[in-house]
Amino acid sequence: MKTSKILGNVHSIETFGAFDGPGLRYVLFLQGCPLRCKFCHNRDTWSTQTNKLMSVEEVLEDYNKYRAFYKKGGLTVSGGEATLQLEFLTELFKEAKKQGIHTCLDTAAGTFRESRIEEFEELIKYTDLVLLDIKHIDNEQHKWLTGSENTNILKFAEFLSKRKIPTILRYVLLPTINSSETHLKQLRAYIDTLDNFVGIDILPYHKAGIYKWEKLGFEYELGHIDVPSQDLIDFAESILKKDYKYMKQGI
Known part of the structure; x- marks a missing residue:
């Protein structure tokens, strides 16, 4: 494998992740986020200051230590x-696919712009599955909740749909905020x-990350x-x- 000069700013690594895609997984958490979600349980990931720099080669070398479990x-x-x-993400997935590794992107699409279509086209060439977070279907409520509009996030969902990229919706269920029948039906539509x-995937809101704030x-x-x-979870799931017409098993 050729040596890449691109370095990723890594927040942390989970070597036996069971909730971020199919099977046991190596989960690489990158540092920095443009959204400002009021319910974020990883508040320490927002900053873009350097945490731990790793090359593509270093990440895959570490991955391969545990590969027998994956x-x-x-x-x-x-x-x-x-x-x-x-850039780092694309290079990492590209090299991972060369090694026959299943790649999954967990994203809220906070950086997607139509002006960057070509960059995202390159990324999805090497992406097997996307876990897409939609925080709120109402744009004004989304701005209040995350500090950003949902316009580009929904455009990213449509971008993935047009290219038939397998995607799992992840929806954090927040009582009184995005849990009403109206909002749920709008999202379903x-x-x-x-x-x-x-x-x-409906992810029940929890307070485990308050201590980080x-x-x-x-202030949280x-x-x-x-x-x-x-009951509310069951209502949202119903x-x-x-x-749901495209629900499939055995991803």
């Missing part, structure tokens, strides 16, 4: 926002227009929001998942 899994890159380091979703000296605004009840 027979039905692979490599997932998350964040922060993985596409904030698009939107994803029904897409042709590539192979799964829908406090440790960093930041959503402390008053309760975790969703099982709207988003029932009879």
